[in-house]
Amino acid sequence: MIAALRKELLLQWRSRAQFLAVFVFGAASLLLFSFAVGPNARALRTFSAGFLWLGLLLSSTLTLAESFHAEMENRALEGLLLLPSDPRALYYGKAIANWLQLTLLGFALVPVMVVLYDAGTLELARLAVIIALGAAGLSAPGTLYAAMTSQVKAKQTLLPLLLFPLIVPALLASVKATSLAILGDPMAQSRSWMALLAAFDLIYWSLCGLLYGRVVEE
Amino acid sequence: MSAVPAESAVEVEGVSRRYGRRWALADVSFRVPAASVLMIAGRNGAGKSTLLRVLATAIRPDRGRVRVGGFDAVREREDVRKRTALLSHHNYLYESLTARENLVVVADHLRASRDSIDGILAEVGLAARAHDLVSTFSAGMRKRLSFARILLQQPRVVLLDEPYGALDPAGFDLVDAFIRAFRERGATVLFATHQLERSAKLADASLVLEDGRVVA
Numbered sequence: 001m002i003a004a005l006r007k008e009l010l011l012q013w014r015s016r017a018q019f020l021a022v023f024v025f026g027a028a029s030l031l032l033f034s035f036a037v038g039p040n041a042r043a044l045r046t047f048s049a050g051f052l053w054l055g056l057l058l059s060s061t062l063t064l065a066e067s068f069h070a071e072m073e074n075r076a077l078e079g080l081l082l083l084p085s086d087p088r089a090l091y092y093g094k095a096i097a098n099w100l101q102l103t104l105l106g107f108a109l110v111p112v113m114v115v116l117y118d119a120g121t122l123e124l125a126r127l128a129v130i131i132a133l134g135a136a137g138l139s140a141p142g143t144l145y146a147a148m149t150s151q152v153k154a155k156q157t158l159l160p161l162l163l164f165p166l167i168v169p170a171l172l173a174s175v176k177a178t179s180l181a182i183l184g185d186p187m188a189q190s191r192s193w194m195a196l197l198a199a200f201d202l203i204y205w206s207l208c209g210l211l212y213g214r215v216v217e218e
Numbered sequence: 219m220s221a222v223p224a225e226s227a228v229e230v231e232g233v234s235r236r237y238g239r240r241w242a243l244a245d246v247s248f249r250v251p252a253a254s255v256l257m258i259a260g261r262n263g264a265g266k267s268t269l270l271r272v273l274a275t276a277i278r279p280d281r282g283r284v285r286v287g288g289f290d291a292v293r294e295r296e297d298v299r300k301r302t303a304l305l306s307h308h309n310y311l312y313e314s315l316t317a318r319e320n321l322v323v324v325a326d327h328l329r330a331s332r333d334s335i336d337g338i339l340a341e342v343g344l345a346a347r348a349h350d351l352v353s354t355f356s357a358g359m360r361k362r363l364s365f366a367r368i369l370l371q372q373p374r375v376v377l378l379d380e381p382y383g384a385l386d387p388a389g390f391d392l393v394d395a396f397i398r399a400f401r402e403r404g405a406t407v408l409f410a411t412h413q414l415e416r417s418a419k420l421a422d423a424s425l426v427l428e429d430g431r432v433v434a
Contacts, residue, residue, distance in 0.1 A: 003326035007312075014314040070312050079310025082274055083371070084299035085327045218277050 004085070004093025011070050012097055018066055023105060026059035027112045034116045041118055048119035049179035053134065053171055056106050061160045063105070064142040067098055068150035077216060087213035091143065095208070099132075099139040106131035123181040126190065130177045133197045137170030140204035147215050170204070173197040226285075227252040227375055227406035228273060233282030234430075235268055242268040243279070244430040250408060250423070255401055257421035258410040265430040266410035267307065270377045273408065274304035286375055303373035305381055309364045313353040317344050317363050320352060324370050334370065342366045342392070357384035365396060376400050378409035382416070394420060 012019075033051040037043050071077035080090060110127065114120045121127060145162045149155040177193035228250040235243040243265045250256045258266050271277045272284060275295045284291035286298045311320050321335045339348045342362040352360065361384050368376060381393045390413075397420050400407050411417045418424070426434035 003323070003329075006326065007323045010319065011312065011314060070314060073313055074311050075306070075308035076310050076312050078276060078308065079306075079367075080323075080327055082276060082299055082302075082304060082310075083324065083327050084296050 001089040001092050004080075004090045005096055006093075008067075008093050008097030009100075012067075012101060015066070015070075018063075019101065019105070022059045022062050023108050025062060026055045026105060026109050029055040029058050030109065030112050030116055044117040045119050046183070048113050048117035049182055050175050051117065052106075052109060052113045052178060053175050055109055056102065056135070057138065057164070057167075057171065059105055059109075060102055060138045060142055061156070061163065063101055064098060064139070064146040064163075065149070065155055065159050067094060067143070068146050072150050081216065087216055088209050090216075091147075091209050091212035095140050095143040095205070098143050099136050102135035102139050103132050106135055119182050121182045127178065127181045130174060130181060130194060130197070133194060133201060134170065134174030134178075136201045137167060137174065137197060137204060140201065140208045141166050144208040144212055144215060147212065170197060170200040173200065225252065226250060227254075227287060228256075228408065229283075229285040230269075230273070231283045233269075233272060233279045233284060235265075235272060235277065235279050237268075241430050243272070246282070246427075246430070246432055248425055248432060250406055252406055253401060253404045254422040255397060255407045255409070255420055257414075257417045257424040258408060258427065259412075259414055259417075259424060260410075260427035264427040266427055267379050268430075269427065270304060270379050270408065270410055271306070273375070274302050274306075274377050275299055276304065276306075301374040303368040303371040303376055305361075305364050305368055305376075305378040307379055307383075309360045310367065311352045311360060311363060314351060316349050316351055317355070317366075318348040320363065321366060321370055324367055328371065330370065338366045338369045341369065343388075358386055358389050361385055362389065362392070365392070369396075374405055376405050376407045376409075378407065378411075380411060381409055382411060382413045390416065 030051055033054065034044060037047060081087065107128065142163055145159055149158045149162065152158060173193050173196045177190050177197060180190040180193065226249040231247050233243055233246045234241060246269065258269065260266050272279050273286060273291065275291050275298050278292055287301045289297040291298050312323065315323065317339060318335060321338065322332055325332045325335060336345070336348070339345050342365050344359065344362055344366065347359065352363065355363065382390055385393065397407050397409065409417070425432060
């Protein structure tokens, strides 16, 4: 798995301009959401967590689909499978690399959210953990579905159609935990939402790792 | 299941493979002795690439049985993959990595030493371009790097799909030398080609496919 992760990180570094483009897309999404609400500072702050995760969700489809571009260009993934390589190691290498990228993207979108929605918080460590857990909930099934759709022409359409329904529970938990970190948590509910999110992550990462071999092998 | 001692490096019995409604391979049977070279000839679409991909376990046959080195290509796929290397139409290279980085990826996945990489790049004539991105390579240079990938794998069975394609005359000689070297190392080589006159001098036997069937 280390070999697969090293290769993924190297590929991501080579296409780092793509990260900037995805960040701009995410930031533009947050800006557009603020226009939809209008000049209502209280409403913007109330919905800021939801908007942050919607922005990250929309951006993630670009990142996840792109992560298989290099694999499909010359059928490099098939080349690795024939070496032979363990499909699970290849999956976890790519899923971890995608998780790192989405976590970084989430961190980068937080200042945009704070500026646009006046949604500052002192709970930065907790917010960082929530973003990392939420990104894990996006990247595990996202990597699997990106592999499934990587060989079809309409992959940019098909990926969100397949992915979004599956990640609704993780997304709800992420939004709720983030909202509590921003707006305050007088009933100490945040830990429960984070525990739920971690449980979903565990299920996603276990199941998707098992299924990946069936998806990429004929 | 353990490997049975195999006089034949490759055994193909009644193999058929379908794409949609079209049979790309139909009841193909043959054997290849160890440390020999088999040339596979046939027109475009005759089934040569499909046959090599079945042998490499990239695709499964719909019918029939394939054994490579005594291992079943469907049930013991991992064992077959450890012993085979495929030079495909798709070169399996990462465009945004350098030539050397592509070979490092292969070596790391094989858990093999990286020490031989520079020597192999020199062997295929790419030492001077080792640190250049593959996206800047010509088709012939990509083919040479694909050969380097196979040399790194050190397979017992080498499957070459159009090895002469996109190469210059010097590259043709290189392919001939590789095929001879693989055989001298005891490897079995199966290669599909349209360069019949040239290849006939290298091959111990030949197989002609037409519409997915063996005709000679």
